Amino acid sequence: MLLNETLVKRFKEAYDKLNASGKLVPKARLDEYHKTFEQNFGPEQLKQLDGVALLEKMHDHSSVNRDSLVYWLEFKDDDELPAIFGSIAGGSALKFGIYKRKENGIWMTGSPQKQQELSLEEAVDYARKHRDQLIRGAALLEKLPHQATDEDYRALQQQMEAEAPDVSDTAWGHKYFYMLYPDKLIDYHVSHYQRFYLYKLQQVPPRGEGRYLTDGRFITVANELGIPGKHLSVILGNLFGRPH
Structure with a gap:
């Protein structure tokens, strides 16, 4: 086992306490949330879209459109999908690569310091590129074996x-893949969260950099404890607080 006996006992006690107080969402309900996300934004759904419909489904970040992928990933918080799967808040809308200005509906890219207007055709090309990379990344996770190693x-x-250079190394890209594969990724979407909690598990992080290197350690621990990864992240947050 990755965990020593002392940590296993501490985690099981924390699990029992959190579960008794109703702070752990039952696995069946978690599965429903993930299924709902996949039914709206899974690879098969994205494959069916193109043009402006694809662009707006993926990247319309306005508060008017609450059915876009970026809205669901960053803001959605209701009975259909509560905001319990790791925050990607912060920064500007350019973290998604493109966004539509509220004032005039023009699509923008670039950096906060140097923004660039896009034609509608150029914005659609961005959406296609992101869609194709999300599909390829999902295919990689589909092939990843259960009980995968470092x-x-x-x-x-x-x-x-x-295969997915523009989306995989982003918090929103990691969260997208996590929502589809919660049994293979953990809901820490930035590296410093991953490494903070690995140290709390008394684990030396795998060598190298990247958002996907450490996911397997958390999944292994969750499997050893016989709990979903989401329950593990709740327990870690309860025991150790936020990264500092």
Whole structure:
């Protein structure tokens, strides 16, 4: 086992306490939330869209459109999908690569310091590129074996960088993949969260950099404890607080 007996006992006690107080969402309900997300934004759904419909489904970040992928990933918080799967808040809308200005509906890209207007055709091309990379990344996760090793996740990291370079190394990209594969990724979407909690598990992080290198350690621990990864992240937050 990755965890020593002292940590296992501490985690099981925390689980029992949190579960008794209703702070752990039952696995069946978690599965429903993930299924709902997949039914709206899974690879098969995105494959069916193109043009402006694809652009707006993926990247319309306005408060008017609450049915877009970026809205669901960052803001959605209701009975259909509560905001319990790791925050990607902060920064500007450009973290998604493109966004539509509220004032005039023009699509923008670039950096906060140097923004650039896009034609509608150029914005659609961005959406197609992101959609295609999300589909390729999901295919990589589909092939990732259960009980995967550090080396399997290292290979996944390298493949993500090659097949989905514009989306995989973003918090929103990691969250998208997590929502589809919660049994293979953990809901920490930035590296410093991953490494903070790995140290709390008394684990030395795998060598190298990347958002997907450490996921396997958390999944292994969750499997050893016999709980969903979401329950593990709740327990870790309860025991150790936020990264500092």
